[in-house]
Amino acid sequence: MVKSQLNEVFAALADPTRRAMLADLARVPSLTAGQLAEPHSMTLPAISKHLAVLERAGLLTRTRRGRHQICSLNPRPLREAADWLSRHERFWTERVDALHDYLVKETP
Numbered sequence: 001m002v003k004s005q006l007n008e009v010f011a012a013l014a015d016p017t018r019r020a021m022l023a024d025l026a027r028v029p030s031l032t033a034g035q036l037a038e039p040h041s042m043t044l045p046a047i048s049k050h051l052a053v054l055e056r057a058g059l060l061t062r063t064r065r066g067r068h069q070i071c072s073l074n075p076r077p078l079r080e081a082a083d084w085l086s087r088h089e090r091f092w093t094e095r096v097d098a099l100h101d102y103l104v105k106e107t108p
Helices: 003-013 016-027 033-037 044-056 076-106
Strands: 030-032 060-065 068-073
Touching: 003 016, 003 044, 003 076, 016 030, 016 033, 016 044, 016 060, 016 068, 030 033, 033 044, 033 068, 044 060
Parallel strands: none
Antiparallel strands: 030 068, 060 068
16 A cells, blocks of 8 residues: 555544444445435535545545435445554564563562
């Protein structure tokens, strides 16, 4: 994953409304923009801005079907972000474990 796309993914995930939209799309393969807007007390233009952030991050795709925008989840950027987090988790876990071992050895 390109670093800027990783930044976009984490920025998109930083907002609870966008996380809720992704959770809805994880349960239902495709929803209209209106269906994604229903649980949120926001205007459609505000919802559209959230969808644009998710689309820019590559987390969803929008297609037109008649008068409706159909939104679908693209899980690949989430997997790539999870892989990135996993690598860093292993690194820091090893470091913290080493620090723990050192402190145990050095503490009387």
